[in-house]
Amino acid sequence: MASRPSLPSFRPTKDPNVEEERSRRSVAEFLRLEVTGGVFLLIAAALALFLANSPIADDYLSLRDHHLDIPALGLELSVGHWASDGLLAIFFFIAGIELKRELTVGELRRPAAALLPVIAAVGGMAVPALVYVTVVGVGDGDMGGWAVPMATDIAFALGVLAVVGRRLPGALRTFLLTLAIVDDLIAIVIIAIFFTSGLNLWALLGALAGLVLFHQLHRRGVHGWYLYVPLALTIWALMYNSGVHATIAGVAIGMLLRSTTGPLEKESPAERVEDIVHPFSAAVAVPLFALFAAGVEVSGDTFADMVHEPEALGVTLGLLAGKVIGVFGATWLTARFTKARLHPSLTWPDVLGGAMLAGIGFTVSLLIAELAFTEAPQLEEHVKVAVLLGSVLSALCASVLLSLRGRAHARATEASADADTDADAPGPPS
Template identity: 70%
Template sequence: MTPPRLPSPLPKIARRLPPAERDRRSVAEFLRLEVTGGMLLLVAAALALFLANSPWSAGYESVRDHHLEIPFLGLDLSVGHWAADGLLAVFFFVAGTELKRELTVGELRRPAAAALPVMAAIGGMVTPALIYLAVALPSGGASDGWAVPMATDIAFALGVLAVVGRRLPSALRTFLLTLAIVDDLIAILVIAVFFTSELDVLALAGAAAGLLLFRLLHTRGVRGWYWYVPLALAVWTLTYHSGVHATVAGVALGMLLRATPRDDEESTPAEHIGHLVHPFSAGLAVPLFALFAAGVPVSAATLGEMAGEPEALGVVLGLFLGKLIGVFGATYLTARFTKARLNPQLGWPDVAGTALLAGIGFTVSLLIAELAFAGDPAMTEHVKAAVLLTSLLAATSAALMLTLRGRRLARSGDSTSP
């Protein structure tokens, strides 16, 4: 998830900063660009696929499966699980700050403005799940994967839009961002409710107490990372031990930050801290997760096996057709039968392009695939391969459609660049 890009302080103070500080700020600003996050994610996934299908695959798997233990915290996770449960919590923290801002001061606080993208998000999650079940169940496939095609990768989707969307209406980014925020919120709830193992009530109570203390310190104006970072790590650890997926802790912490501005502030804590953490999410956490999650063997034999598996086929059809039908259909029906109306800048081809972008599952879909098929490594790899191939197909189709749409708008003089 990508927070709104704030004005960079670099131009005003660059001459007064030492070279090392200027370089650090420049790198941070570069990592905040939506296209940068999408490209890093793509490069990491491509590298993972290369390594998993190369002579170095054994070494890659050895690193991914190597365990790193912290005995006094009771943690013993593989490198891949540290990336999925630990680093990805940073991504969800940034998502939490964005959710809080949108719910309090953004599009989601105004029902009239939020109605269409919210319904688009719901349609774009229910329809893929139903398509998956319709494909998998009659063929005797596992029903566990119904949630895999539900999720949209906002970092990747916004990255594609940033590349091809220079001639497209600015309202298109707002529509996609609102849709993806609701998508993330529902995906978080699905992970918390349906992919929770045996619940440790004591650990969960400890995590809740940590969140309460975090909020109390924040509302009382206590400052200093040395208070909040150790407390956040404690909340994450207790959440992990509770049986709830640990990334939920990141969302909860992000949503506890205040997003309502005060008179003496240039930016709220949610905006400021999300802005600070975003480079670590886009430049480190998400690419490393992709590096260890996307490394699946893809060969002619694998593709042949996938073609005969209802689970993989259900993911492909659900993620591509399900998102397209669900997002576009829900938007059209809501506009047709309610008072909600599409932004005047947007046309139905823009909505169709957005629906294709929503078919880029990637990060959260890969995470849910690991959770849904945890006891079946072969099926996990095949479903992951289905997610990767479908995401590539959706990204390519969306880029082609939106590029043609942008050229048409440019010729007619109707475009309003984001």
């Protein structure tokens, strides 16, 4: 008897292309998380400190200072400057997109809702600068670094909040994000005005013409990365040659993207571009900047020298104390003397923890330190150590307080849930 032929298997097979796309999408979503950007930033900074204080420190410094010039385009930059002027422009591009979104559809769209974090940002920049000027003035130091302790690092601050603040009200994240965006905007203006040297008017006009062309193409709905990417690179190169810091080009281009959805659109062009670029910014651009910017020699002699350097003391105290006083004080005074009020879910201890997080100055503070102390390399190194020290201490203090506040909010939520349960329970029979 002939054997019955076996039936073909109809077990579904996995499409390798679908699996690869799903895996790639999962990685991209992971990289978009603020906590991921903060972790990568922290790892890169720790690696930079290790390399700068290891037996291969000379090789590390040689790589950082190695020039990769493009003379035909007027680009004469070391590897470190390619990271700070080039890769960091991508970070500022994302900041520009976030700022545009906040101004059009976010918290900054409604002045009443934005009042507290906006004034908190201004106070959080003015007081650290005042602390620096006071300390340096008493010590007869270099006033050029007044802007170093003014900045708040969005990625790092929100990364710490994402780790320790999971049980905190979402309103605290909105408050901190709005504050950090306004902080970035003011820092960008400061960089453009005070750290621009040898202005080349023709190059600047060329960059502005490129921005106008970018805007017109985008407004008319012209698509194609092969048009926009070369145009963006041209704008960046012209901005660099103009003498204005090249990262300003990133902000300007980001703010030109439309952040509102049009007919038949599920998401705006700004959201689509940010989804693509933000993982690269978080996982590559900012960490590489930190890898070359945070590589400073740290030893007992370094800290001994810093104690006698008013610039380093001014930066550390500006970040650690000035930010807290400025952010919390400005918020409290505004709520006390105006009709502006905190979100109902927030308490003043929550705001105090957020003010401590604002003392994490890292990325932009390191950039301004490079710009402010170009002519004094040793002082620049010590100020960078001060930025790292002030940022780490601020992060630790904020982590302790916000962890305690998270537990308090969790207990309050549980107590409220128990009260609701008791209220719903049937009473004793009559």
